[in-house]
Amino acid sequence: MRSVAEILRTKANAYIYSVGPDDTVLAAVQLMAEKGVGALVVMAGGRLVGIVSERDYARKVALLERSAFGAKVSEIMTAEVITVGPRNTTQECMQLMTDRHLRHLPVVAEGELIGLLSIGDLVKVTIADQASLIQQLEQYIRGE
Structure with a gap:
């Protein structure tokens, strides 16, 4: 079973995109679209104060007919x-x-944000681990 630290080390794009709490929702949605991510951490004074996702936009802006x-x-x-x-x-x-019912998990060490995991990151690692285990078992069965 891999640790979060191991996953972060092997993650292709480990950059953490963020917005401030006073930024507009439109700016946040534009950043998500530009970077191809589904969530952004919300930072204020170097501190994690929230997370905003496409789901938040869909449920709290679009469905309620608010202005982004x-x-x-x-x-x-x-x-x-x-x-x-x-x-x-x-x-x-x-x-x-x-x-x-989360799709993103911020990773914090000693009070500092060090990464962001998505459900996709975890699924990718799980599939790779299972494929490796299957290969090892097949080799064992064949006596290799």
């Missing part, structure tokens, strides 16, 4: 952010995401 031009990120972000640490395992993260 005037609404601020702080109005739609999730302020009570669930985080994991570098020692958490893939399985723990997947269980947390499943139980809490």
Whole structure:
């Protein structure tokens, strides 16, 4: 079982995109579209204060017919952010995401944001681990 630290080390794009709580929702959605990501961390004074996702936009702006031009990120972000640490395992993260219906988990170490995991990151690692295990078992069965 891999740790979050191992996953972050092998992640292709480890850059963490962020917005401020006073940025407009439109700016956040434009950044997500430009960078091809589904969520952004919300930072204020170097501190993680929230997370905003495409889901937040869809449910709290588009469906309520609010303006993305005037609404601020702080109005739609999730302020009570669930985080994991570098020692958490893939399985723990997947269980947390499943139980809490999350698609993104900020990774915090000693109070500092060090990464962001998506459900896609975890699925990719799980598939690779399972493929490796299958290969090892097949070699064992063949006596190699």
